[in-house]
Amino acid sequence: MDRRAAIKWMLAATAGAMLAKAPSFAAGAPGTSAGAAGGPAAGYGTDPDLVKGYKPGDLWPLTFTGAQRREVAALCDVVIPADGHSPSASALGVTDFIDEFVSAPYPDNVRDGRMILDGLAWLDGESARRFGAVFAEASDAQRNALCEDISREAPSNPDLKPAADFFRRFRNLAATGFYTTPAGMKDIGYVGNVPLARFDGPPADLVEKLGLTDEVKW
Amino acid sequence: MAFITPSSATARYDVIVVGSGAAGGQAAYTLTMEGARVLMLEAGRNYDPSSETPMFQTNDAAPLRGMGTPDKPFGFYDATVDGGWAVPGEPYTNASTEEGRQFKWWRARMLGGRTNHWGRISLRNGPYDFKPRSRDGLGFDWPIAYGDVAPYYDKVEMLIGVFGSNSGLENTPDSPEGCLLPPPRARIGELLARQRGRKLGIPVIPIRRAVLTRPLDHRSIPARFHPGNEKAQRILAEDMQNRAACFWATECGRGCSIRANYQATTVHLPPALATGNLDILANAMAREVTLDPAGRAAGVVYVDKKTGLEHHASARAVVLAAGACETVRLLLNSKSSRFPDGLANSSGLVGRYIMDTVGADWGGQVPLLESLPPHNEDGAGGGHVYVPWWLYGEQKAGKLGFARGYHVEFGTGKGMPGGDPPYLPDPGGRTSYGARLKEDARRYYGSFVSFTGRGEMIPNADSFCEIDPGVVDRWGIPVLRFHWKWSEHEIRQAAHMQRTFADWIEAMGGKSSGAPDADGRKAIAPGGSIIHEVGGTIMGGSPSGSVTNPWSQAWDVGNLVIADGGVFASNADKNPTLTIMALAWRAADRLLEEMRKGNI
Numbered sequence: 177m178d179r180r181a182a183i184k185w186m187l188a189a190t191a192g193a194m195l196a197k198a199p200s201f202a203a204g205a206p207g208t209s210a211g212a213a214g215g216p217a218a219g220y221g222t223d224p225d226l227v228k229g230y231k232p233g234d235l236w237p238l239t240f241t242g243a244q245r246r247e248v249a250a251l252c253d254v255v256i257p258a259d260g261h262s263p264s265a266s267a268l269g270v271t272d273f274i275d276e277f278v279s280a281p282y283p284d285n286v287r288d289g290r291m292i293l294d295g296l297a298w299l300d301g302e303s304a305r306r307f308g309a310v311f312a313e314a315s316d317a318q319r320n321a322l323c324e325d326i327s328r329e330a331p332s333n334p335d336l337k338p339a340a341d342f343f344r345r346f347r348n349l350a351a352t353g354f355y356t357t358p359a360g361m362k363d364i365g366y367v368g369n370v371p372l373a374r375f376d377g378p379p380a381d382l383v384e385k386l387g388l389t390d391e392v393k394w
Numbered sequence: 395m396a397f398i399t400p401s402s403a404t405a406r407y408d409v410i411v412v413g414s415g416a417a418g419g420q421a422a423y424t425l426t427m428e429g430a431r432v433l434m435l436e437a438g439r440n441y442d443p444s445s446e447t448p449m450f451q452t453n454d455a456a457p458l459r460g461m462g463t464p465d466k467p468f469g470f471y472d473a474t475v476d477g478g479w480a481v482p483g484e485p486y487t488n489a490s491t492e493e494g495r496q497f498k499w500w501r502a503r504m505l506g507g508r509t510n511h512w513g514r515i516s517l518r519n520g521p522y523d524f525k526p527r528s529r530d531g532l533g534f535d536w537p538i539a540y541g542d543v544a545p546y547y548d549k550v551e552m553l554i555g556v557f558g559s560n561s562g563l564e565n566t567p568d569s570p571e572g573c574l575l576p577p578p579r580a581r582i583g584e585l586l587a588r589q590r591g592r593k594l595g596i597p598v599i600p601i602r603r604a605v606l607t608r609p610l611d612h613r614s615i616p617a618r619f620h621p622g623n624e625k626a627q628r629i630l631a632e633d634m635q636n637r638a639a640c641f642w643a644t645e646c647g648r649g650c651s652i653r654a655n656y657q658a659t660t661v662h663l664p665p666a667l668a669t670g671n672l673d674i675l676a677n678a679m680a681r682e683v684t685l686d687p688a689g690r691a692a693g694v695v696y697v698d699k700k701t702g703l704e705h706h707a708s709a710r711a712v713v714l715a716a717g718a719c720e721t722v723r724l725l726l727n728s729k730s731s732r733f734p735d736g737l738a739n740s741s742g743l744v745g746r747y748i749m750d751t752v753g754a755d756w757g758g759q760v761p762l763l764e765s766l767p768p769h770n771e772d773g774a775g776g777g778h779v780y781v782p783w784w785l786y787g788e789q790k791a792g793k794l795g796f797a798r799g800y801h802v803e804f805g806t807g808k809g810m811p812g813g814d815p816p817y818l819p820d821p822g823g824r825t826s827y828g829a830r831l832k833e834d835a836r837r838y839y840g841s842f843v844s845f846t847g848r849g850e851m852i853p854n855a856d857s858f859c860e861i862d863p864g865v866v867d868r869w870g871i872p873v874l875r876f877h878w879k880w881s882e883h884e885i886r887q888a889a890h891m892q893r894t895f896a897d898w899i900e901a902m903g904g905k906s907s908g909a910p911d912a913d914g915r916k917a918i919a920p921g922g923s924i925i926h927e928v929g930g931t932i933m934g935g936s937p938s939g940s941v942t943n944p945w946s947q948a949w950d951v952g953n954l955v956i957a958d959g960g961v962f963a964s965n966a967d968k969n970p971t972l973t974i975m976a977l978a979w980r981a982a983d984r985l986l987e988e989m990r991k992g993n994i
Contacts, residue, residue: 219463219464219465220457220463220465220466220470221465222465222466222475222476222477222478222481222482223439223475223476224457224465224466224470226446226447226448226451226470226471226648227445227446227447227448227451229451229455230455230456230457234457235457254827254828255827255828255831256827256828256831256832257828257829257832259829259832261832262832269454273459276457276458277458280457280458280463282463282464282465283464284463285458285463320828323827323828326825327824327825327827328823328824328825329820329823329824329825330823340825343825343827344820344825347818347825347826347827347831348814348815348818351815351818351831351835352459352461352811352812352813352814352815353459355811355815355817355835356452356453356454356459356460356811356812357452357454358452358454360811361452361810361811363832363835363836364808364811364817364835364836364839365768365808365836365839365840366768366808366809366810366811366839367768367769367770367808368643368770368771368772368808368809368810369450369452369643369644369772369810370643370770371641371642371643372641372642372643372770373641374642375578375579375640375642375770375772375773375774376579377578377579377580377581377582377773378579378581378582378585378769378771379767379769382582382766382767382769383582383585386582386585386586386762387589388582388585388586388588388589389585389589390579390580390585
């Protein structure tokens, strides 16, 4: 991406950030509430089956190109790599989730999806400019260097602010996708969602260790 | 008798109940168990919690990992059907475009209404809460006192199952022996908040929520409720045994297929249906209450949403339980030569004094809670402890700058991950990623604490709803237009909440991002957004100053009862649902008595 395109994207991303502060839907304005317009056209509707399982692509078509998929998978694995506790994000289907997210018909998804796609385009352009290879084909060290530059919320180079916002948004999505899987929940230490005969509260030694007392009697 | 269609409805019922939530469910229970034949009209579809509740589904099985969307604002697994801040084809409007003068209206179109997803917090109003004007000169006193409602609080707690404890704290009533189920143990973050709150003079006690922490006492309760009525006793005893105690998993907001928490569809309606006295007509949108030549309610005109056709159902009495604002809409759309300004509106007060709850929150990250050994914190869903309003003395001494109190709810612990990751605080403004991200997530998950204030709004002349003359819904029924304004009392209260919570986070050794704004306008949640709207048909001691009498009957129309939160003359910080049920039971008892006497 050349400088002119980068500025154009920056402006678009800034506009997106401003939109993000406005309510996505509200009964606020005079006239009718959002529902009067008939609501979103092609989501899952207001009465979906809650019991069956869904996977990305079941409800609306996924839209990543092959190149975007490869780039997202590569970025997923820089953001959440495999370690001794759990696999990488792409290995747990997070690429599909991000595709589902940017392809969804809801206004927030359309807005954030544009930001993600623009950010991915910037990242590939930046990678090509610096390393002569798109992000998916760059080396691990090169990928990490690119991410490091946009990992400050307020980058020293203000031109990088939209890219930093994109990175934060992408990282949050990747974490959501990762930590909602069984392996992700196990890694983070979520041990609920199982039926118990009784609820015992926190372990007694932990209560003691923190200098607390559990006086609430049954 | 059971689930019927317009063509299979009986020619005439004893009572038509409009709405099937907390108020409609309770009214239908009380009436049918004592032999009245009831037709219930529900604007939404039928709903079966036993087969439709996603009990153990994880977020990775949901679209968008379960995140909220305009279709499902509280997340995919929220129990709400065909509802939210906007209902397709059923708009409402706001009169003002000004910030802070908007009202948001949450509706659900399903059997059981909003009881399917509600927070289950079940607090009694205290003695002060029924006589607020006598204490500070603001708003209105109710025409009834705590003692009038207390026996019904007892009964509702025993029927639906509420856990909690007696604290003996000011204006926070204890329940008689046998009413409450044991509270669950506090979570670790709740214990820490409790310890540090004590230093700030903030009392943390077990909360009261409508969740069974053990099975209900089916041996003694039915006889207490229905003396001399063996059939009702048998039905209730059987039904109580069909409700399981909580197994400490899956959020209550999804509903509960094992019936461990209260929703009208799992607690009120099954026994009412078992009597054979209840007909339920779903997809029936009430349009108008009709009158007989003597000016009594004769029945209800409703639209069958399946066909778009209008039908009329007849009864000796009509109970409106559509939700405070929907009930207002129905009354104002029921115009006649006798009531040209809307039914039961000779006072001109139908739609006036709509109240919501004052809401503000604040949270932070608490290092003491980092890297704790994994343990199950699901519990009964929601907080296990809360803080009842505690600054009565300071308020009386004029130290606070606002009238009326708030209670505090808690968010702590390691809930099931979903939505944006709250476990990545990104210290130093650095977006954590890579190996560091996984370490951060393990370290910070469960170390965030949030406090939520829920406070009393004083009724005011600028907060009301009326019919919008220019807008109709898809059925051609005129819609509501809202007017809204907070007073300085609410705005200052919201600022006080955030200041208090920020101090509390600090006392826990925690860090907040930024400091609370001294301007409560920035803290207060928009009108309606706490979904505690009440008022609009307030009860009072005189026909000129209120819409309903102390028994929730319309002053103008004796056989018209308003069972929902519309009758609230004030909106204490206590969440309204338990009081709605207590008043609905009381009103239904009165209606039965009047029908037996032949007065109705």
